[in-house]
Amino acid sequence: MILNFTKMNGAGNDFVVIDNRKLDISLTKEQIAQLCDRHRGIGADGLLAVEPAENGADYKFRYYNADGGEAEMCGNGARCFGAYTARLSSPAKQSVTFETIAGTLSADLIGDNVRIAMSDPFDLDRSLPIDLEDLTEINFVNTGVPHAVAFVNDLPALDVIKNGAAIRYHDHFAPNGTNANFASVVGENHIAIRTYERGVEGETLACGTGMCACALFHHILNGGQSPIKVDVAGGDTLEIGFEALGDNQFSNVTLTGPADFVFTGQISI
Numbered sequence: 372m373i374l375n376f377t378k379m380n381g382a383g384n385d386f387v388v389i390d391n392r393k394l395d396i397s398l399t400k401e402q403i404a405q406l407c408d409r410h411r412g413i414g415a416d417g418l419l420a421v422e423p424a425e426n427g428a429d430y431k432f433r434y435y436n437a438d439g440g441e442a443e444m445c446g447n448g449a450r451c452f453g454a455y456t457a458r459l460s461s462p463a464k465q466s467v468t469f470e471t472i473a474g475t476l477s478a479d480l481i482g483d484n485v486r487i488a489m490s491d492p493f494d495l496d497r498s499l500p501i502d503l504e505d506l507t508e509i510n511f512v513n514t515g516v517p518h519a520v521a522f523v524n525d526l527p528a529l530d531v532i533k534n535g536a537a538i539r540y541h542d543h544f545a546p547n548g549t550n551a552n553f554a555s556v557v558g559e560n561h562i563a564i565r566t567y568e569r570g571v572e573g574e575t576l577a578c579g580t581g582m583c584a585c586a587l588f589h590h591i592l593n594g595g596q597s598p599i600k601v602d603v604a605g606g607d608t609l610e611i612g613f614e615a616l617g618d619n620q621f622s623n624v625t626l627t628g629p630a631d632f633v634f635t636g637q638i639s640i
């Protein structure tokens with residue numbers, strides 16, 4: 372079978388995007404992993420598939436990690452999905468809605484950026500009972516997918532693979548595991564983060580849902596106010612907006628950043 376695809380990235384988090392509105396493409400977990408393989412395939416952190424909506428939104432969003440496993444949501448992927456489907460629509464749109472496992476989201480094209488209205492965060496938990504020698508306090512929140520968050524003093528020097536894997540596979544998060552984020556304070560409303568992603572099993576250049584999780588904990592732990600700027604490993608700075616409702620509750624979380632088309636192609640699978 373010949374598969375048509377578009378390669379995109381959101382702040383360096385990169386994706387294979389396919390148009391499956393006719394539901395005529397059925398990929399196995401192994402095939403998705405092979406497409407995402409950086410040596411033997413196209414190479415990507417994940418695969419996005421556009422499907423027809425079921426509950427009244429414009430489209431349905433499907434996201435698969437590089438290992439072929441499906442995840443509920445992907446923030447950088449949502450911006451790419453928004454830019455891709457806005458262009459796919461006839462006539463082209465400036466705003467699209469799409470169903471994800473984490474709820475129905477919207478994407479608005481704003482100049483060169485895309486803003487995602489995220490689902491409300493849940494399961495927020497402070498100071499988890501996890502002891503890791505390089506980290507003092509580990510927190511958790513689900514911003515569409517699960518995220519552990521630890522603030523550190525020396526972010527560039529941190530061994531993200533070692534600490535990330537220790538958190539991702541920790542019993543506390545079994546059986547589903549979690550993504551693991553490490554953040555440091557740049558300014559009052561400005562942080563830098565690095566993320567170990569579940570399903571990629573390594574550090575990615577950016578993680579959108581991880582940025583949201585870290586920005587919320589910057590508010591809780593350090594008093595940061597919305598909007599919070601977030602520097603990511605790939606060199607971009609994105610912006611997280613939110614409404615703090617008190618008692619560690621948040622609503623109206625937004626993620627604003629780039630979504631870039633790289634190339635289109637065909638591959639035989």
Ligand SMILES: N[C@@H](CCC[C@H](N)C(=O)O)C(=O)O
Nearest residue numbers: 442445446447516578579580
């Ligand atoms: N890169 C993403 C998150 C993708 C899903 C994640 N790896 C998981 O399995 O939870 C983002 O930008 O949010």
